[in-house]
Amino acid sequence: MTQPRPAGQHTVRRHNSALVVGAIADSPGISRAGVAARTGLTKATVSSLVDRAIAANLVVDGEPARREGPGRRGTALSLSPAGPHGLGVEIGVDYIATCLVDLTGSVASRRIRPVDNRSQPANRVLVKVARAIRTAVAELPARVGGVGVAVPGLVDSSSGFLRTAPNLGWRDVDVRAELRDRTDLGDSAIMVGNEANFAALGELWGGGHEDLRDFVHVSGEIGIGAGIVMDGVLFEGVRGFGGEIGHLPVDSKGPRCSCGARGCLEAMAGQDAILRQAGVPDVDTLVLRLEANDRKAISAARSVAKWLGTALSNVVNLLDVPTIVLGGTYARLEPWLHELLLDELNLRVVSAAWSRVQVLRSTLGTEAAVRGAASAAVRAIVADPDPFITASVG
Amino acid sequence: MTQPRPAGQHTVRRHNSALVVGAIADSPGISRAGVAARTGLTKATVSSLVDRAIAANLVVDGEPARREGPGRRGTALSLSPAGPHGLGVEIGVDYIATCLVDLTGSVASRRIRPVDNRSQPANRVLVKVARAIRTAVAELPARVGGVGVAVPGLVDSSSGFLRTAPNLGWRDVDVRAELRDRTDLGDSAIMVGNEANFAALGELWGGGHEDLRDFVHVSGEIGIGAGIVMDGVLFEGVRGFGGEIGHLPVDSKGPRCSCGARGCLEAMAGQDAILRQAGVPDVDTLVLRLEANDRKAISAARSVAKWLGTALSNVVNLLDVPTIVLGGTYARLEPWLHELLLDELNLRVVSAAWSRVQVLRSTLGTEAAVRGAASAAVRAIVADPDPFITASVG
DNA sequence: CAGATAAGTTTAGGCATCGAACTATTAACG
DNA sequence: CGTTAATAGTTCGATGCCTAAACTTATCTG
Structure with missing residues (x-):
């Protein structure tokens, strides 16, 4: 507080x-x-x-x-497009991405480095992240005014402390402090946040959707995360827990999940589950099969839509958020999920009778999180420019 | 906005x-x-x-x-205990209650008038409410600095507009304007809000629970409402919809509810449903039967606990709010609900493994809403005293 | 070119806070 | 009992930011 x-x-x-x-x-x-x-x-x-x-x-x-x-x-x-920029950094499971956005919201540059972060301890990975930040800062002919760091895990956003990131195998890492020590960002703000939340913000600010101020952005890569935006503001929940839908129980008879429970959404509709069920090695192949109307692939999509709908209907019923934006891997599958998901939602959502639920496709796809992180840094500057003004004028 | x-x-x-x-x-x-x-x-x-x-x-x-x-x-x-007071008003289905609270939080006076509001149109009831307000104001040897009005329905809290109150049969009533016209409250703030939300606030501020800043307060009278408090702040949701759990679907095979859907929580665990299932005419009798270990009554309680647990587990999973406070009618039944509800929650809540869910009994019971409404008015004065200071000093 | 209209600048004045000096009150100690 | 040190509360001039109103600059219209 x-x-x-x-x-x-x-x-x-x-x-x-x-x-x-x-x-x-x-x-x-x-x-x-x-x-x-x-x-x-x-x-x-x-x-x-x-x-x-x-x-x-x-x-x-x-x-x-x-x-x-x-x-x-x-x-x-x-x-000013030459003013301080926002730097977005995403620590993915198998990549590190950076992105620079100027005050007007235009992307100045971006970069993705494939790295297998799963096999390495946190501080080793953070050394690489710090290097990526230094490179981005060095290349920019302007000042970096703030940094947003998107992480696939639970973050206490006020302290920048990462409590746990299951898919990276990290626990209790002070990401903000580590990065500050390893870079020369001066007193620039470093905002550490959940990747799904930043993705939702990216879609809010850079998705090009008109009047979209209340929505749930579902991003499925390795895990399943949701960013909930209400009245144009990210809903963070009690301890940064808002939108952690990956482990909502959807099927009590489902398989055991890595978290210990049974039938978590992630175990039923996560990327691994889809691919296994469709019998394909990767998402590219899955899309090809779906385009070819492959029976197994279609049935996998149907199943995903059903479980996603089950979980999301709870969110919609409880928060009265009328729009679902499909991001990450789901964005690529959207054409095959759209109708089934909508049916499932209309079936289960109480308010569906008088105000229709809407399903949209993310326009930024897998890039949403970095963009959101960078934009969040920019927004912070615009929302409170005085420190920059005072520092430069005196 | x-x-x-x-x-x-x-x-x-x-x-x-x-x-x-x-x-x-x-x-x-x-x-x-x-x-x-x-x-x-x-x-x-x-x-x-x-x-x-x-x-x-x-x-x-x-x-x-x-x-x-x-x-x-x-x-x-x-x-100052002689300073401006907060006036709480509750428009119940079969009563109108008022309550005056001073700046220190002490209750200065309270009053309940039994009235059957169901059989009357809104403006007739509001005339009575206005009279109750005038009486309270007249009796107080101090100034009323703000009014909180608790209503059993969906309210747009910024405009004070009541969209719908099913159990009163009201639709689209501008409660704030009507009451301002019918009373001489000057420019005092009139806050209109959902009864369940005010009840949660009442419990937060006057419940005597130490360090209780994150909880769901479930109040069951005629309908079922929940007030969600996170970090000491009421969670309002998108359009004042936060905590409308009465119509969460809990049993797809359940009976048809007045809202049109099937198996809503309200239809399964509302007061009417409990009494019918236990075969008793009122809550007093139900409590007597429960104390006498009556088989039917016990089984009704068991069923209520189960359905409540089903619905609340969704809330807890989604919002990570670790505490349930049983209010209203549920407070009276708490001894018979406690254990079963806890079991159900521990079964369904993902985080239960590492941080235990807690079930508490409301200390204010059915009075929570008026108290909360009055306290909200007082809190508003303390949170922004300047208008009062300027008005009186110049 | 005169008159009207709007953008932007200059200047005097108001107001709430701050810092520092000052007064008031109290305990401890010789 | 008087002195000293410590803390509470007040007084007063200085500071900084905003406002109002007058003023300058720029542009269109007839």
Whole structure:
């Protein structure tokens, strides 16, 4: 729990800076006068704050915008693509991915390195992650303003402490501290979070879906994770546990899962289970078979849709979140899952009678998590730009 | 969604007033110097803010406290029992209850009027509710600073709009506006909320449970509702839908429910279902039979525990909330439900293996909702005292 | 080119906090 | 009983950020 801090003038400026930068982020090309009207601040205040933001390289003012009718034209303000960037890092089971996003949300660069992280202890892997971060930072002709680290495990997001990552075999790793020690990120924020949660955020901010503010993003790679977004905000749960649906029990007669229980969703509808049931070695082959209408593959998809629907209907019933976004491996299988999953949901969801459940396909696929991590870092800058402004202006 | 407002000096004072009053609420008897140390504000600022709070009748300073060692003794500050009160109102199916709570959390008065609200249209009932409010206000030798209204239905808490209350037969009633029109509450805040949610808050603040910050409070009267508290904060869900567990499907072969679906929890474990199954006319008789070890009654309790456990295990699995508090009618049946419910939960909850689920009995019982509503009003004053201070001082 | 309209800047003033000095109260010690 | 040290609380000038209002700059219209 964060201790409440006393407020002073600096708090006011911090708040208003966020307001101004936020307004510019929301509607690029807006003028100082426009920002003033939007935020309720006076033109004088906006001018002063914008000047500081420009000096800090967060904002640039461009050409005067054309306008109708008389009056001076306002200068178009927008977030600076040369300002601080957000760095996203994903520690996958068999790869390390990085991604740089500028303040406007554009991807500046990205990179994936295949690494088998399963066979190695945590600190060995973190050395490689640190190297990947240093490379990304070195290549960027701008400053890195924050880092998001996506991890396939349970994270206490406030401390950055990774409690357990079964598929990596990690337990109790202080990812944030380790990475800070091994890099020269200065005092940049390092946000460590669950890979499924970051993926949901990636889809929220970069998925191109209009008005999508309440949804469950299901990402199935090795494990099954869900990121739940409600009113545009990630739902974290009690101890960062929100959306841990991989081990919801769906079939009491199902096979034993690695967690010890029986018939967990992961054991019934995880990637391994699908592939085994379809009798194929990998997802590429599975997709080919599905396209060829192979009976076993189709039946595997049907089974996955059924179990996913069972588990997700609980989520929908309990949280009243009306949309499911299929991500990760499920995004590739979406055409074959869509209808069956929808049927299952409509059958089991109480509110389905008066408001239909929706199933969408992720547009970012397996890249959602890195993108989300990078975007989260960028959003943090925009949401509280004052530290950057003060550091650069004084 | 609340529009972000620009900050100014007044915002600073408002924030710091809340800090100061909050510190006094958290540790009554604290001195000005103590508040300064706790909040990080200077003694000068604290003095000034405390003086204003005293002038507004929110805070009183008492006798100098005894201290060890040398030095002047600080004056003991505490919230004023004569300051503004919170008024809780509960619109039940067959009663209207009111309750006044002072700033310290003590109940100043309460009253229950039996009324059959089922047979009457909403505006007729609201006239009676308004009368009950006026009576409570008139009897109080202090000011009412806010009102909480608990309603057995789905409420959009930001607008105070009641969407539907099946057990009252109400639809789309603007409870807040209706009550404001029919009373002279001035500009006091009127918070309209779901009865189960307020009950959970009542238990959180007035239940006397130590360190209980994450729990599900299940209240069964006519319907079944749950209030979910996570990290000491009510979980509201997407459209005030959080904790609407009454219509979770628990038995696909169960009887048809009033909502149209089959085997809803409410149809399986609601009060009506229990009484029918036990073959008794009311809860009092049921308790007598249970005490006499009546076979049918025991079997009804067993069945309730099973269905409740089925539904609640979903909640626990999904939200990782480790504690169930049995309220309302269930509180009276707790001795006979406890063990069976716990068994069912331990069977179905994934995390049960490493962290045990806990089942508690509500200490406020059927009074939890009014108490919660009144306390919510009080908490709102303490959380943002500035409007009261400014109004009274200028 | 005059008039109207809007963007952006300058300047004086208000206000809440802070820091530091100051007063008030109390225990301990000789 | 008086002195000293420690702590509580107050007073007062300085600081910083915002606001209001006047002012400058830029653009369109007739």
